[in-house]
Amino acid sequence: MIVTPVSRLFGLKYPIFQGGMAWVADAQLASAVSNGGGLGIISAMNLDADYLREQIRLCREMTDQAFGVNIMLMSPHAGDCAQVVPVVPSVAIARRVAREGACAVIAEGCEAGGHIGELTTLTLVPQVADAVDIPVIAAGGIADGRGVAAALMLGAQGVQCGTRFLAAEECTIPQCFKDKVVSARDIDTMVTGRRLGHPVRALKNSYMLEFAKREADISISNEELEAFGSGALWRAARQGDMATGCIMAGQAAALVKETLPAKEIMRGMFEEAQALLEGAGQWLA
Amino acid sequence: MIVTPVSRLFGLKYPIFQGGMAWVADAQLASAVSNGGGLGIISAMNLDADYLREQIRLCREMTDQAFGVNIMLMSPHAGDCAQVVPVVPSVAIARRVAREGACAVIAEGCEAGGHIGELTTLTLVPQVADAVDIPVIAAGGIADGRGVAAALMLGAQGVQCGTRFLAAEECTIPQCFKDKVVSARDIDTMVTGRRLGHPVRALKNSYMLEFAKREADISISNEELEAFGSGALWRAARQGDMATGCIMAGQAAALVKETLPAKEIMRGMFEEAQALLEGAGQWLA
Numbered sequence: 001m002i003v004t005p006v007s008r009l010f011g012l013k014y015p016i017f018q019g020g021m022a023w024v025a026d027a028q029l030a031s032a033v034s035n036g037g038g039l040g041i042i043s044a045m046n047l048d049a050d051y052l053r054e055q056i057r058l059c060r061e062m063t064d065q066a067f068g069v070n071i072m073l074m075s076p077h078a079g080d081c082a083q084v085v086p087v088v089p090s091v092a093i094a095r096r097v098a099r100e101g102a103c104a105v106i107a108e109g110c111e112a113g114g115h116i117g118e119l120t121t122l123t124l125v126p127q128v129a130d131a132v133d134i135p136v137i138a139a140g141g142i143a144d145g146r147g148v149a150a151a152l153m154l155g156a157q158g159v160q161c162g163t164r165f166l167a168a169e170e171c172t173i174p175q176c177f178k179d180k181v182v183s184a185r186d187i188d189t190m191v192t193g194r195r196l197g198h199p200v201r202a203l204k205n206s207y208m209l210e211f212a213k214r215e216a217d218i219s220i221s222n223e224e225l226e227a228f229g230s231g232a233l234w235r236a237a238r239q240g241d242m243a244t245g246c247i248m249a250g251q252a253a254a255l256v257k258e259t260l261p262a263k264e265i266m267r268g269m270f271e272e273a274q275a276l277l278e279g280a281g282q283w284l285a
Numbered sequence: 286m287i288v289t290p291v292s293r294l295f296g297l298k299y300p301i302f303q304g305g306m307a308w309v310a311d312a313q314l315a316s317a318v319s320n321g322g323g324l325g326i327i328s329a330m331n332l333d334a335d336y337l338r339e340q341i342r343l344c345r346e347m348t349d350q351a352f353g354v355n356i357m358l359m360s361p362h363a364g365d366c367a368q369v370v371p372v373v374p375s376v377a378i379a380r381r382v383a384r385e386g387a388c389a390v391i392a393e394g395c396e397a398g399g400h401i402g403e404l405t406t407l408t409l410v411p412q413v414a415d416a417v418d419i420p421v422i423a424a425g426g427i428a429d430g431r432g433v434a435a436a437l438m439l440g441a442q443g444v445q446c447g448t449r450f451l452a453a454e455e456c457t458i459p460q461c462f463k464d465k466v467v468s469a470r471d472i473d474t475m476v477t478g479r480r481l482g483h484p485v486r487a488l489k490n491s492y493m494l495e496f497a498k499r500e501a502d503i504s505i506s507n508e509e510l511e512a513f514g515s516g517a518l519w520r521a522a523r524q525g526d527m528a529t530g531c532i533m534a535g536q537a538a539a540l541v542k543e544t545l546p547a548k549e550i551m552r553g554m555f556e557e558a559q560a561l562l563e564g565a566g567q568w569l570a
Contacts, residue, residue: 003570091471091539111405119471120396120405122426122435123536127471141407149438150407152568153561154431186376186404186412218503251408254376276438280565283437285288 002148002270002277005135006104006158011066013037014270016148017085017106017137018262019162020044020070021114021248023237024173027055029262031062032170036263040067087139087160089117089124091131098132105132106160109140113163113201113250114233116140116191122154129155143252145272152277163250164269168262174240177247180205184253193229196222200229203247207232211246287433287555287562290420291389291443296351298322299555301433302370302391302422303547304447305329305355306399306533308522309458312340314547316347317455321548325352372424372445374402374409376416383417390417391445394425398448398486398535399518401425401476407439414440428537430557437562448535449554453547459525462532465490469538478514481507485514488532492517496531 030040109121138151236245315325394406521530
């Protein structure tokens with residue numbers, strides 16, 4: 001067993017959070033992750049409190065384990081964020097949320113899917129670990145035991161995985177979305193939206209290529225570009241539209257080889273990580 | 286001591302290569318790294334054979350240890366590359382060079398300085414390790430023992446560092462360049478040149494901001510943009526021009542806190558990595 005301050009703090013079998021992915025992280029996925037030994041997360045998105053209340057109720061029906069809620073701080077319903085574990089893309093923001101009383105911080109590198117920062121996980125995690133006194137959870141690019149063991153070496157005490165859980169059996173996205181993740185190669189993600197100031201990583205498809213084309217066309221305004229992007233994740237994740245939908249996923253998609261129950265995903269990752277930590281002495285002479 | 290197939294294969298005290306940075310990796314730096322226990326590398330750039338011959342002669346005068354030469358495969362003087370250890374940014378290229386007889390491969394993530402690919406070190410290294418049977422050397426974002434230990438967990442058997450050696454005492458770049466590296470924060474690098482198909486990471490300065498501005502201006506041709514970039518690294522690295530020069534450095538610059546002799550850099554990194562590997566049992570219960 002791998003035991004860290006994060007597993008102790010949150011009462012988890014494994015020190016792993018499931019990413020709070022919009023249109024993906026619902027009660028069914030979150031409860032499966034929590035039942036499997038990690039911390040399941042429900043995404044509140046920017047929907048109203050009724051939606052969230054219903055998801056929490058459903059999740060409580062399906063698990064007696066702890067789970068979390070991912071609240072977008074841009075949302076008008078964000079409310080009190082004192083108890084959240086924030087996701088940060090840089091050292092300065094990590095310092096600020098630590099000062100404001102966060103109990104842990106998720107340092108997310110730009111290999112992640114969805115909205116991303118500029119720093120990679122490998123360089124961000126050790127810097128955040130140096131900058132704050134609270135536990136650090138590494139996110140971005142982690143999909144197997146090697147990533148977990150590397151994260152611990154970098155100074156993290158836990159990991160958050162999004163892309164890997166897209167291929168969880170309990171994940172309610174359409175099978176075609178899961179198939180895209182499982183078959184993705186290393187070079188199959190791309191980033192758009194830099195011009196808008198909020199870059200997004202997703203799998204390359206017609207939608208992403210068209211977005212990139214429009215982004216490069218200065219005759220298209222930022223407002224038109226935002227409008228073009230509107231609803232794209234929903235189309236992919238809820239309607240299974242693989243052409244005009246935005247198939248958000250991180251570079252770790254290339255490390256995802258199969259669809260498995262959430263519990264098996266975590267068991268496999270942490271068995272592999274444990275073997276690596278146990279075998280660390282092989283390098284020592 | 287940390288001993289891996291890479292340290293054995295190349296006869297090194299530490300399994301570390303110094304990056305073959307253009308206008309930086311000369312006989313003085315390479316010999317210092319080789320004398321200190323790593324593999325020093327001389328950059329051949331695209332200069333003629335006389336320059337390289339002279340650098341090799343100088344390096345041989347300064348060390349009786351092995352050192353390498355970084356040959357740009359775009360260079361007209363590239364010649365036979367059978368004995369090189371190539372740098373690769375993706376799985377397909379790793380497979381190809383392994384097939385062509387490379388004895389090891391350097392998997393370099395996009396957090397590196399200079400010319401970069403798209404994949405981060407954290408996601409690239411395990412994929413390359415899965416794809417080839419030769420030793421993998423992780424590059425990009427590694428500047429301390431945490432990065433070394435993480436690289437080993439990801440499936441690498443060694444590391445290559447460029448940015449960290451910019452702050453080696455023996456590095457012949459101007460002090461002002463070293464000062465910029467040592468004082469860099471996490472968010473102080475940026476990437477330009479994506480439009481040209483060969484993105485470059487460097488520290489933010491007037492030159493980089495101006496390049497980004499021109500890159501976004503479609504009235505400026507690619508040829509004009511290339512011309513604007515020409516000589517920029519040379520101005521920074523050889524003339525100490527911190528305004529109109531391109532201060533190539535990776536995200537790991539933020540992890541570089543002081544200027545030290547190359548030998549001390551490596552000793553510190555590998556002592557830290559060794560302590561992490563020895564302490565890996567702390568996570569096991």
